[in-house]
Amino acid sequence: MTTPTVEPTADVLPIDPFVAAFAQEEEDAVATKQLVIVNWSGELDRIWPTLILASTAAASGVQCKVFVTFWGLLPFVKDGVRLTGENWMQKMLSFMQRPGIDHLKLSKMNFVGMGPWMIGKLRKQYKIASPRELLEACEALGVEFIPCQMSMDMFGIKREDLIDGMGEPAGAATAIELMTEANASLFI
């Protein structure tokens, strides 16, 4: 009886590059945590934490998506756009609450702009990043902003009114799917 000769094996088994790539992909998928923020408010004192958390999440390797709805849409209107909407009510709303990232009001102690002016002064004094700077950081780090289609319709805000970094508009079902699949979700 002869024993079959065994070929001497190399110390290190060759790794199939396809398998290696797949394993790496799987590892990355497991490692990536997700944060979803529903950005409902267009007020300075809420947009700020939204953008701080979103930029920090993205900087920490957490995939961050922000669902932008209701008043929350207004800060994401482009710089040059002053009035939004088609009918007089929509135009009136955007007249009363000026859209854009530089024209945010406080939820309390607004005092016809006195509050935001003082906050702006303090912000500069303490070298705190402005909502605009934070929004730019979010875009650079790949935070995904998803505008709410229903809110856009109600305010008469068109896609071209919103900043270029906005994603494809979506609805509540998308928001629910994002929130239930994320590791953490916030409504701000």
Add this chain to the structure above:
Amino acid sequence: MAVTDIATTVDAKGLSCPMPIVRTAQAAKTVASGALIEVLATDPGSTKDFAAWCRSTGNELLEQSIDGPVYRFVIRRK
């Protein structure tokens, strides 16, 4: 540690939360894996924040020191 080992320095002095972290994350993308990043910051919250950031990103916090008002961190890129 020799200064020449540092691949890039992030000067975040004077900046408030979250910009030191944001700038460091952006700088980390420009260096190779294993490279050292030096961060200079004056935000007192940064001592806790850089430790947390390193834990959540898998980067390694090698050194942490204080020189007057300036906090210095040396981080090894994952």
